[in-house]
Amino acid sequence: MAERFLADHRDTLRHVHGIGWHEWDGARWLMDEQRVDLNYAVETVKNALRELEDLSGDERDDLYKDIRKSESASGLEGMVKIASARPPMSVASKQLDADAYLFNTPTGTVNLLTGDVTDCSRDDLITKVAGAGLDDGEPEEGDGGAAEFVAFLERILPDEEVRSFVQRFFGYAMLGKVTEHVMPIFTGSGANGKGTLRDAVMSAFGDYAIEVDPAILMESKHERHGAFKMRLRGARLTFCSETEKGKRFAESTMKRLTGGDPIEANLMHKNPITFDPSHSLIMLTNHLPAVSGDDPAVWRRILVVPFDVVIPEEERDGGLPDRLKKSAPAVLGWVYDGWLDYQEQGLNPPEVVRVRTQEYQAASDVLGRFLEERTVSSPHAVVRARELFTAWTAWCHSSGEQSGTEKAFAESMANRGYVKKDRNIGRVYLGVMLAGVDDEDE
Structure with a gap:
């Protein structure tokens, strides 16, 4: 029955060792959290039962015996266990999201090197999809929120050089490998729009963006389980928000998370896997954390991006965050323009960012x-x-x-x-x- 299971569902299921089953949903291989493999195994048994009507003799008897063995819970588990080790269902974790230059969207997969957009393909073994497509087109009315998003950016980041740098960094984050070993810190007192910007960009990045507990980057006496690092696998953009005042950086962790060295992680009750980092890390905080002033490797990574504008209470628009989230195609288009600019000039932090970083270093x-x-x-x-x-x-x-x-x-x-x-x-x-x-x- 395992061979029948393979034949029935070879285009729909993949088993990734150390992670689990994934199901093709038309755009990506979605990690299964509901034992979909057993549901498909039951479907295989039902298909076999229907075939009995067209068989006779020994062939019918043999198939019936196989069906009887597979109708129990242990039989179904045995079927999927055997299939999970056979190609094409069996996949190594390193095969997932392996092409750093492919950025998957609901309307197609973008090749960041060529700019081409092709149909989403099972063969790419991509497990993520953005929140919008680059080629979603203009809506019949309006501009999809592009003008409002640009006006928002100009309000919270009036310095054009800083604004362009932020755009380049988000564009660089579309890339699925770490080539810039830096961590921008978006900082400023409250009501400055940095959280709204984070939410809008996360909506555009979709599966590719995650937010992690800020405690990960702060000193602690307690060792965290490696499962939290599994969330980094395949992520392109990672936010860490709102550290408490007076907290101190766990500098070794910060250097690891912004470096290019392989990461070892494991899900609960799973064998560990190793993967190359694909994420770019940004911290958002009202209070810059304490950091030692004498580790050059730390200061090579930190880039302080000031959000100095405080929006007066009478100007605050409670509906703006949701509108910008719904403008994901426009936001992703802005991010992609940042990728194109990044290819032209790299990150190229402006003088304001360099000066603020130097001031932070001196104070630290x-x-x-x-x-x-x-x-x-x-x-x-x-x-x-x-x-x-x-x-x-x-x-x-x-x-x-x-x-x-x-x-x-x-x-x-x-x-x-x-x-x-x-x-x-x-x-x-x-x-x-x-x-x-x-x-x-x-």
């Missing part, structure tokens, strides 16, 4: 502030390592900062060129001394 440089306030640099200066760390700990306590371990402090000092040395007075740092303290003999 806690050790730099300590050294500026409490120490003096001099070629002949020297300070006991323990004495400097004690002063650092006291300064952090009075400043509301985390001092960390002495080992971490030494590593941060080494990054700035201050290395511990052994001298007759013990371990010391050369070239620096506490302010108001005379130089000590080595």
Whole structure:
């Protein structure tokens, strides 16, 4: 019966190892959450029963025996289990969404390299579909919300260079591989439109856009289950919204999620799979999280995008978010124009973004502030390592900062060129001394 199951449903079902069954819905291979495989197995049994009417003799008896074996729950499970390991139903997870330059929409699959739009194809093994098509055409009346969306953008991002940069980044996010190891942070106080922009773009991206818990990027004592990372598989655009004030980045996690290294993840009670990242990550927050000031790899990734305009209460339109969501074709067209612009000039962050990022870095440089306030640099200066760390700990306590371990402090000092040395007075740092303290003999 497994062979019959394969023959009946070879165009409709795929089993992906480590993930589960997927059903073709005309646009993509949709992950099954309702045991559709068993429903199709029952259909195969019913088809076989109908065939009995046209058979006779041993052929009829043999088929009847197979049907009887398959009518139980264990028989149905055995049928789909065997079929799940046979081609073409059996698919490796790495085969899904494998072409980074294909962007699937309800009206066809866009080749980002050529601009061609072709019919959605089973053979592409795509599991996502956008919320609108690029070729949906203009509605009979109006412009599909394009003018309202553009006016909204100009209101919340009046700087044309910043607006164009945001458009390029969203355009780059259509690409299904990580080539830009950056994370824009959309920041500003409330009522500035950044959440409405997120919702409009997510509606246009459809399955390709997800939102993750901001706790993922914040320091925590608790290890999260790898299932949350499974949501990243195949995603193109990932939002992380509204971190709490005073929270600190989990910098190693942020670097992993914005890097290009393979990700290992697993669903509950499933074997782990490994996949290449395809997502671009954006953080939305009213409060910039705390971050160390001395890890170059972190600061190479961060791009602060200011949303400084606060919409007065009398101008706020409660119906605008829903209207922009319904304007998904216009929004996706704007995003695609950003992709074309990205191909011309890359991300090319504007000066405003660079300056805000530098200001964020300077404000985050806690050790730099300590050294500026409490120490003096001099070629002949020297300070006991323990004495400097004690002063650092006291300064952090009075400043509301985390001092960390002495080992971490030494590593941060080494990054700035201050290395511990052994001298007759013990371990010391050369070239620096506490302010108001005379130089000590080595």
